[in-house]
Amino acid sequence: MSLPFIDWIWHVRGRLALPPGQSSDDAFNRLDPLFGQEGTVHRRTGGTLSFTKKNQAAQDRMSVFDGGDLRIETGAAGSALHYRLTSRALLFCFLAPFLFLCIAQLTIAVNKLDKPKLEPAKASPVLQMNPIDKALGAPAPDPEPTDDAARLLKAEEKKPSPTAAYVFAGIFAALYVIGRILEDRLVKALFRKSLLGSA
Amino acid sequence: MDGVLVGKRVIGAQSPVTIGWDNIPKVQGGPVKQFIFTWFQPTMLFVLVAFWYYAPNSIAKASIALWVGFCFRMLLLCLEWVNPRHESWRLTWKEAATDLFYVGLAYTLLHVAEHYLGSDAMADAIGHYFHQDKFAWFTSLPLLVQALLIVVIFDIGQYWMHRGMHSWYPLWLPHSVHHYITQLNMNKGAVGNPVELFLIGLGIGGFFDFLPRAFLIAGAFSLATGTYQHINVRFNSPRWWRFLFNTTEHHSLHHSQDFEATRSNYASSLIVIDRIFGTCVDGEAELLGMEGGRRMSIREQMLHPFTEGWKAFRGLAPADVSASTGLRKVS
Numbered sequence: 001m002s003l004p005f006i007d008w009i010w011h012v013r014g015r016l017a018l019p020p021g022q023s024s025d026d027a028f029n030r031l032d033p034l035f036g037q038e039g040t041v042h043r044r045t046g047g048t049l050s051f052t053k054k055n056q057a058a059q060d061r062m063s064v065f066d067g068g069d070l071r072i073e074t075g076a077a078g079s080a081l082h083y084r085l086t087s088r089a090l091l092f093c094f095l096a097p098f099l100f101l102c103i104a105q106l107t108i109a110v111n112k113l114d115k116p117k118l119e120p121a122k123a124s125p126v127l128q129m130n131p132i133d134k135a136l137g138a139p140a141p142d143p144e145p146t147d148d149a150a151r152l153l154k155a156e157e158k159k160p161s162p163t164a165a166y167v168f169a170g171i172f173a174a175l176y177v178i179g180r181i182l183e184d185r186l187v188k189a190l191f192r193k194s195l196l197g198s199a
Numbered sequence: 200m201d202g203v204l205v206g207k208r209v210i211g212a213q214s215p216v217t218i219g220w221d222n223i224p225k226v227q228g229g230p231v232k233q234f235i236f237t238w239f240q241p242t243m244l245f246v247l248v249a250f251w252y253y254a255p256n257s258i259a260k261a262s263i264a265l266w267v268g269f270c271f272r273m274l275l276l277c278l279e280w281v282n283p284r285h286e287s288w289r290l291t292w293k294e295a296a297t298d299l300f301y302v303g304l305a306y307t308l309l310h311v312a313e314h315y316l317g318s319d320a321m322a323d324a325i326g327h328y329f330h331q332d333k334f335a336w337f338t339s340l341p342l343l344v345q346a347l348l349i350v351v352i353f354d355i356g357q358y359w360m361h362r363g364m365h366s367w368y369p370l371w372l373p374h375s376v377h378h379y380i381t382q383l384n385m386n387k388g389a390v391g392n393p394v395e396l397f398l399i400g401l402g403i404g405g406f407f408d409f410l411p412r413a414f415l416i417a418g419a420f421s422l423a424t425g426t427y428q429h430i431n432v433r434f435n436s437p438r439w440w441r442f443l444f445n446t447t448e449h450h451s452l453h454h455s456q457d458f459e460a461t462r463s464n465y466a467s468s469l470i471v472i473d474r475i476f477g478t479c480v481d482g483e484a485e486l487l488g489m490e491g492g493r494r495m496s497i498r499e500q501m502l503h504p505f506t507e508g509w510k511a512f513r514g515l516a517p518a519d520v521s522a523s524t525g526l527r528k529v530s
Contacts, residue, residue: 055494055495055496057381057492058293058381058382059381059382063291063293064291064292064293089297092300093296096300096303103308104307106308107311110311128335129339130339130340130341132341133341133342136252138253138342139253139254139259141256141411159314160307160311160314164306164307168299168306168307171299171303172296172303175292178292179292179293179296
């Protein structure tokens with residue numbers, strides 16, 4: 001299925017000019033070690049290299065990508081490597097903020113259903129500080145609230161807050177932007193290093 | 200591989216491990232670096248406990264504790280960049296994103312579940328039968344003693360829950376997912392199947408609700424000792440520290456690809472509990488995980504306990520911890 005307007009979310013595309021005189025076979029030979037990782041299957045047909053990854057190791061330098069195509073095209077300006085890589089991790093990270101926003105709404109809904117019931121106020125004993133703590137200067141504990149409004153407020157404060165879910169929605173939005181830019185640059189640098197490195 | 204005889208067990212026959220403190224590499228660098236990475240852990244423990252001991256009542260709250268925990272973890276994340284234990288454990292963007300997903304679940308969905316179904320709910324249900332005045336003997340103890348007792352009681356519970364997970368197949372199923380991690384870094388403690396994270400979170404926390412300051416100090420104690428289980432920093436921990444507290448070394452052995460090594464070092468903060476029950480092994484490992492270090496996707500991590508449980512129920516797979524790890528017992 002082609003989704004040209006939105007597939008940039010989970011696809012990384014790029015182009016790298018090959019050094020003068022480097023053939024497509026030579027270029028792919030230099031790139032080959034990158035696809036020799038555990039869980040990676042790759043195939044070369046003509047001027048195209050296709051690969052897929054499954055359960056790729058964290059230490060795999062291309063672990064963020066699950067598949068892709070690399071092809072060599074020759075034009076008037078010389079040969080160039082064109083690549084199109086797919087990343088489920090980027091897609092997942094793009095969608096994660098929406099998941100956490102849903103969790104925030106769920107937390108609010110559950111909290112609304114939970115009406116705190118106040119037990120009749122008991123005369124709670126005043127917490128006695130140990131003489132050692134008094135001597136060391138630890139603050140004395142506040143007395144337990146006895147009026148209903150303060151007790152109700154305390155019970156409300158104990159309920160789970162949706163704030164954490166909003167924070168994580170923000171974290172994942174930022175993480176997506178960082179990842180989309182960073183992984184694009186890292187893979188380009190990796191390909192460049194492989195193509196220019198000594199054979 | 201021959202492995203090393205530790206007590207009656209052979210450790211490291213299936214995957215390389217380092218046994219014995221004298222064989223573990225030390226922090227490299229000048230005297231300042233050596234000093235920092237030797238005394239960082241005890242200093243932070245002292246600072247965090249002192250902070251909660253003296254914090255005014257207006258800031259001695261759970262919400263502030265969350266921020267203190269967050270800042271401490273950020274500091275540890277910086278240390279991971281400065282002085283990593285293993286280059287192969289370096290945090291990548293993908294690992295960070297994956298780990299943070301689980302951290303997010305822990306702070307949101309699991310927190311709601313714990314509140315309405317877990318420790319908090321249990322404490323609410325049973326709490327009516329307790330009278331605070333019956334605990335006067337406890338609340339009149341020095342704050343640090345109260346906090347230490349909370350840590351010890353909580354850790355003993357965690358120890359047996361964790362050991363049970365490694366010994367009884369129904370509990371192993373949800374826990375096994377956590378053992379597929381192939382590196383240790385800051386947030387790896389949160390990685391696992393949500394069922395397991397809910398179970399391991401079941402404790403006695405809610406019951407100490409009436410002791411906020413002692414509870415906060417206990418939390419700081421656990422933060423400053425237990426967090427090092429999953430972290431990629433090399434420390435020269437003092438001898439007394441590694442005798443009492445769980446370290447990355449201990450926990451890396453627990454996560455190694457060697458079956459016998461995984462059956463050691465179960466405690467959360469206090470490794471001395473493992474010493475008492477005879478399950479402590481001092482050492483470390485770099486190669487972690489199961490099935491040769493196969494990395495599990497999030498989807499598989501969510502489904503694995505159920506699919507494997509169904510296979511065992513249908514008799515299609517052995518309902519046995521050692522067989523399901525891909526790390527069979529060496530006879």
